[in-house]
Amino acid sequence: MERETIYNKLNEIFADVLDLDEVQLTDDTTADDIEEWDSLSHIQLVVAVEKAFGIKFTALEIMRWKNVGAMVDSILSK
Amino acid sequence: MQTFNELKKVLKRDNSALPTARVALVGDTATQLLATALRGMAVQRGFQLELFEAEYAQVERQFLDPASELRAFGADYIVLFQSTHKLAEHHSLLDADRQAVLADDRLAFVQSVCNDEAFSRSKMICFNYPEIDDSVFGNYANRIATSLTYQVRRLNMMLMELSQAQSNLFICDLAALQNKFGRDWLFAPNVYVSTEMVVSIDALPYVAARVVDIISALRGQVKKCLILDLDNTLWGGVIGDDGLEGIQLGHGLGIGKAFSEFQQWVKKLRQRGIIICVASKNDEATAKEPFLHHPDMVLSLDDIAVFQANWDTKVDNIRTIQHILNIGFDSMVFLDDNPFERAIVREHIEGITVPELPDDPALYLEYLYSLNLFETASYSVADKDRTRQYQVEAQRVQLARTFDSEQAFLHSLNMRSVITGFTAFNTPRVAQLTQRSNQFNLRTIRYTEADIAALAADASVIDLAFTLEDRFGDNGLIAVVVMRPLDGDTLFIDSWLMSCRVLRRGVENFVLNTMVERARAAGYQRLIGEYIPTPKNRMVEHHYESLGFQLMPADAAAAVSVRYELSLDDYSPKPCEIEAASSDGNGAQ
Numbered sequence: 235m236e237r238e239t240i241y242n243k244l245n246e247i248f249a250d251v252l253d254l255d256e257v258q259l260t261d262d263t264t265a266d267d268i269e270e271w272d273s274l275s276h277i278q279l280v281v282a283v284e285k286a287f288g289i290k291f292t293a294l295e296i297m298r299w300k301n302v303g304a305m306v307d308s309i310l311s312k
Numbered sequence: 313m314q315t316f317n318e319l320k321k322v323l324k325r326d327n328s329a330l331p332t333a334r335v336a337l338v339g340d341t342a343t344q345l346l347a348t349a350l351r352g353m354a355v356q357r358g359f360q361l362e363l364f365e366a367e368y369a370q371v372e373r374q375f376l377d378p379a380s381e382l383r384a385f386g387a388d389y390i391v392l393f394q395s396t397h398k399l400a401e402h403h404s405l406l407d408a409d410r411q412a413v414l415a416d417d418r419l420a421f422v423q424s425v426c427n428d429e430a431f432s433r434s435k436m437i438c439f440n441y442p443e444i445d446d447s448v449f450g451n452y453a454n455r456i457a458t459s460l461t462y463q464v465r466r467l468n469m470m471l472m473e474l475s476q477a478q479s480n481l482f483i484c485d486l487a488a489l490q491n492k493f494g495r496d497w498l499f500a501p502n503v504y505v506s507t508e509m510v511v512s513i514d515a516l517p518y519v520a521a522r523v524v525d526i527i528s529a530l531r532g533q534v535k536k537c538l539i540l541d542l543d544n545t546l547w548g549g550v551i552g553d554d555g556l557e558g559i560q561l562g563h564g565l566g567i568g569k570a571f572s573e574f575q576q577w578v579k580k581l582r583q584r585g586i587i588i589c590v591a592s593k594n595d596e597a598t599a600k601e602p603f604l605h606h607p608d609m610v611l612s613l614d615d616i617a618v619f620q621a622n623w624d625t626k627v628d629n630i631r632t633i634q635h636i637l638n639i640g641f642d643s644m645v646f647l648d649d650n651p652f653e654r655a656i657v658r659e660h661i662e663g664i665t666v667p668e669l670p671d672d673p674a675l676y677l678e679y680l681y682s683l684n685l686f687e688t689a690s691y692s693v694a695d696k697d698r699t700r701q702y703q704v705e706a707q708r709v710q711l712a713r714t715f716d717s718e719q720a721f722l723h724s725l726n727m728r729s730v731i732t733g734f735t736a737f738n739t740p741r742v743a744q745l746t747q748r749s750n751q752f753n754l755r756t757i758r759y760t761e762a763d764i765a766a767l768a769a770d771a772s773v774i775d776l777a778f779t780l781e782d783r784f785g786d787n788g789l790i791a792v793v794v795m796r797p798l799d800g801d802t803l804f805i806d807s808w809l810m811s812c813r814v815l816r817r818g819v820e821n822f823v824l825n826t827m828v829e830r831a832r833a834a835g836y837q838r839l840i841g842e843y844i845p846t847p848k849n850r851m852v853e854h855h856y857e858s859l860g861f862q863l864m865p866a867d868a869a870a871a872v873s874v875r876y877e878l879s880l881d882d883y884s885p886k887p888c889e890i891e892a893a894s895s896d897g898n899g900a901q
Contacts, residue, residue: 253320277506
C-alpha cells in the first residue's frame with residue numbers, strides 16, 4: 235500500500251475519533267500538534283487504525299511511536 | 313449497541329437538563345475510558361452521571377481511609393471494579409496456604425465495605441471476575457483448591473451468596489459478558505500491556521451498559537411486559553395458512569426446536585413476573601388454536617395476560633394492551649419477525665423497545681440474551697402471580713361495563729384491604745413497589761430492602777402497607793405510605809405510592825382515612841404532603857388538592873416541589889367501598 239493511501243485513511247480515522255472537521259497528518263505530526271490527541275484518545279486511535287487496516291500492533295509499537303511517520307512505518311511492515 | 317466513539321460524542325451535547333445520579337468509580341486498573349463510556353451510556357438512558365473517579369489503583373485507600381475523597385463524595389452508587397489480572401498477580405505472590413483462602417480474603421474486603429456505616433446510603437455495584445485460564449494445572453485445576461481457576465470460581469460464587477445477604481450489594485456480571493462474547497473480545501493484551509486497561513475498546517460500551525442496567529433498574533427503569541407476535545415469532549410458519557399440523561414447533565418439523573426453546577425462555581420470564589401479551593394479525597380463534605391443541609406448545613393461554621388477535625394494526629393493539637395494563641410504553645418490549653411491523657411500532661409508540669430480531673429464528677435467543685432487556689433490582693415471589701392479576705383486570709373491565717354507576721360497580725367488587733406496617737414478611741414487596749412505581753408516586757423516593765427495614769425499626773415513622781382483595785382475586789400489596797414527624801403537631805408524608813393496577817377503585821380515599829386515623833391516634837394535628845414532579849407522575853399532580861389538602865405558600869428554596877397541608881381537626885372520612893380486613897397475623901405491628 236502507498237504511504238499516501240495510508241495517510242488518506244489515517245486522516246479520516248483521526249478526524250472521526252478526535253471529532254475534528256479535518257486532519258492533515260504528516261510524518262512529523264506528534265500528539266503535541268493536535269490538542270485532542272491525548273493518552274486516552276491514543277488508545278482509541280490505535281484500535282481504530284488496527285480495525286481499518288485489519289492488523290494488530292504490538293504493545294511496544296503502541297508505546298513507542300514518536301510521530302505519525304513511525305505509525306505508518308508500522309502499518310507498512312504488517 | 314453504540315460504539316465507544318458514539319458514546320463519547322453523546323457527551324459533547326448539552327445534557328445538563330437530565331436528572332443526575334452520583335456515581336463513584338473505583339478500580340484497580342485504568343478506568344478513565346470506562347468512566348467515559350459509563351457517562352455516555354447513562355445519557356442514552358436519560359440521566360447524567362456526576363462521577364467521582366478514584367485515582368488509579370487506590371481501592372483500599374479510598375474505602376478504608378477515613379479522610380478519602382470517596383467517603384466525602386457521598387455516592388448514590390459505588391462501582392467497584394477489581395480485575396482478575398490483579399487477583400492473579402496477588403495469587404502469584406502467596407504461599408499455598410494463603411492461595412487456598414484468596415477468595416475468602418477478597419470477599420471479606422467487599423463485605424466490610426458493604427457494612428461500613430460511611431457507605432450505608434450508597435448502593436454497591438461490584439464487578440465479578442471473568443476467568444483467566446492460566447493453564448498451570450490444566451484441567452486438573454478443578455481439583456486443586458489453590459489454583460487460580462478454583463479461587464476465581466469460588467469467589468464469584470461467594471459474591472453471589474454475599475449479595476443475597478447484603479441488600480445494598482449488586483453484582484455486575486462481567487463474567488457473563490465474557491461467557492457470551494469471549495475472552496479475546498473482552499480483553500486486548502497489547503492495549504493492556506501499554507495502558508493497564510483490562511477492557512477492550514469494543515467491549516467498553518457493553519460493560520458500561522451492564523453497569524447502567526443495574527443503576528437504571530434501581531432508579532425504577534425496568535421492563536415489565538413482553539408483547540409477542542405469533543406467526544414466525546412464536547412458531548414457524550403461518551397458522552392461518554399452514555394449519556395446526558403445518559406450523560413448525562417442537563422436535564418434529566423443520567426448525568421447530570428454535571421456537572420451542574424461544575418459548576421456554578418466554579415461559580421463564582413469565583414465571584419471573586414479566587407480563588406476557590400477544591399482538592397478532594389473525595382471527596382470534598385461529599390464533600388461539602396452537603395454544604389449546606398443539607402438543608409441542610410450551611406456552612399456554614394461562615401464560616398470556618392480554619391476548620390481542622384481530623385485524624387491527626399492531627400499534628392499536630399495543631395501545632389497547634397498554635390501556636389494560638396501565639404501565640408506561642417504555643417498560644414494554646415488542647418482538648416481531650417482520651421488519652415492517654417493527655418499524656411502524658417503533659415510529660408510532662415512543663419509548664417502546666423493539667429489538668431487531670435476526671432473520672434466522674435459530675439466532676433469536678442468542679441475540680436476545682445479548683441485550684439484557686429484563687434487568688431488575690428486586691424480585692419477590694409475588695411477582696409470579698402478576699399474570700393472573702392482569703387477566704383478572706381484563707375481567708373487571710368487562711364487568712364494569714354492565715353497571716350504571718361507578719359506585720355500584722365498586723360495591724359489587726367486595727373489596728377488602730389488610731393494613732399493616734412494614735414487616736419482615738412484606739419488606740421485599742414494599743421495597744419493590746417503591747422502586748417500580750412511577751406514575752402514582754408523589755415523591756418517587758426509591759427504597760431498598762435495607763431502607764425499608766430501617767423505616768420499620770424507626771418508632772417515630774408511621775409506615776403503612778395496604779393489600780387489596782376483591783371477588784376476582786387478590787392483588788397483593790398495592791399501596792405504601794411513609795410518614796415522618798416534622799414537629800410535635802405535624803406529620804410529613806415522605807412517600808405515598810400505589811400500584812396502577814388498582815386505580816379508580818377508591819383506594820386513595822381508603823388510604824387517606826387510614827392515615828388520618830393513625831396520625832390522630834399518635835396525637836398529630838396536621839399532615840403535610842408534597843408533590844415532586846417527574847416525567848412520569850403527572851397523574852398525581854392534583855392528588856392532594858382533590859383530597860381536600862390546602863396548597864401551602866411556596867417556599868422559595870423549593871422551586872419544583874409543591875406542598876399541601878391537611879388539618880386533622882375537621883377531617884371527616886372519605887367515602888369508599890373498601891373494608892378493612894384483619895390481617896392473617898403475619899403482618900400486624
